[in-house]
Amino acid sequence: MELNTFFNTLSEAIEVSLSYLTSPNRRTYFVYLLSSFILAYYVYYKSKNKGDFLKFLFPKNIWLGKSAFVDYAMVMFNSVFKVLFIGPYLILGLYIAFYTNEFLLEKFGYATFNLNKTETIIYYTITLTIVGDFFTYLTHLLMHKVPFLWEFHKVHHSATELNPFTQYRIHPIELLINNAKSLLVFGVLTGIFDYLSNHQINKLVFLGVNVFGFLFMFLGANLRHSHIKLTYPSFIEKLLISPFQHQIHHSNSPEHFDKNMGSKLAIWDWMFGTLILSKSTKKIEFGIEDKHNEFTSFLGNIVSPFINIFNSIKKYLLFLSSH
Template sequence: MNDVLQTIHEVCRVIIENITNPEKRLYFGYLISSTALAYYVYYKTKSKKTFWSYIFNKKTWLSQSAKVDYLLLIFNSFVKVILIGPYLFFGLYIAFYTDDFLAKTFGYESIKLSVTQTLILYTVSLTLLSDFTTYILHYMMHRFKFLWEFHKIHHAATTLNPITQYRIHPIELILVNCKETIVFGLVMGLFDYLSVHQIEKITFLGINIFSFIFLFFGANLRHSSVKLKYFNFLEYFFLSPYQHQIHHSNLPEHFDQNLGSKLAIWDWMFGTLLCSNQVKKITFGISKEEDKQHKYNSFVNNLYLPFKNIYKAISNKMK
């Protein structure tokens, strides 16, 4: 019984940390900055609604789709505590063995970075590698049917709010965290080696300036109906909130576009970029063919349908 209560306590802590921890997207400071940016868009659109009804539309926040978002946030908090949390230390093991391998292979005398050089290069390297690998994983989730069945849960949202960010299947959650752990471990190990252990491990764990800028300047509007756009030239380098909303469009011409996380350069390089001025109207969700019976409006269905669809696809191929 104590173990159950402890788990529930940890889950509550994880949920609350979404608002109190500046490393989390839903941190109250980022919600405030996003609200300010939303007001700018509201002012520019000259909407006749009140600002309150503009950002807190009942059809968005109280929709069946939104209720699935909220339930998945809670459910995935249990997954994080039970399955993911205990294995995050694996990143530190990767860092240790990366550092150890480099030291045995090249020694410590050839290169030595200062603390300042290490922190700058570590931050830039981690940001670029993490963002690029996120693009690759996201691309694979759209291209490979068995991965798409899990990622489809996120795209099945027919209304977007900031919590839709956490509307992901537990299998995708595990894959994303494994990818991030490996990238973090490798980069941390490399720069721990290059700095000859001048920096405490806890320093590497802190939020970096690029993540802060991304989160502060409207990351929460990516999953919303607030159409915040950037200057056209800027959208070739940084994905605007509206560009990510285009990614959630259920129109075929928008499928598999704007797959990046923070940076647009990968989409630009690989031909998957759509800028805001190229799109006039969008509606959210997956194709009508994939959700003919609106099955993805159910929390339970969102959890088990990917397994059912994959099993069905394998069975059909084996016939």
């Protein structure tokens, strides 16, 4: 029985790993990779690069380097982690939606007006995009500003070369936090719109890919983690984070620390003073400080955050005991 459980878990983990290429909910869905390929050619053409396009797009040091293999290993490891620790709890989002709806019914009674199906889908999509993006920004901000959380987020920033799978170079603890945030936002908003629509929409419809998410991923989201410097006009970069703006976020230059932390929208960075436009930056290098070489291996990325946190607590306790 235990052997069957092991093979079932392994099979599910493989399915999750493959879904990164086959599911339209994933940024690295093959359709989005194809559209990114086309946009990369646009950047290549505009740069007047005279070299071979495929060599421009697939340099060995980026796709077959040590940093890349850590990315690939993290994808596989986190696939198993999701099957074991996240997948069984995704239904919590629907429970949150149910209890949010029940709370509104108890507090206000039936809504005095109801949104029709079309209105529900349109308003829900817009609201989920804006509110979800705002909470993603806040979570990301906390990851950078709170030392405990930064130790885990440091894993993502430890990549010295970026490729589309660097998106999934995330420590399992951060993965839990991100999923908890997403479930909470999804659950509360779904419950509110379920209440406002008088339950006209099947809950499964709310789980679909919305049009803004599709456009975001189709229009080059994969190039955010890459060496392809796709920029937008400055007036657009004040509204939407361009791929190169996110690359600036990964820069190891102190002037770029804690900048461009938005996911899709740049307005939060503009509001909180963390926005940098592409035109202000020419050349960047990725990674974190050299002294953090413990993050260069897969095992180091998994274990080092716990070791660093333990050492910090130990150091703090020793400080307290000596004063």
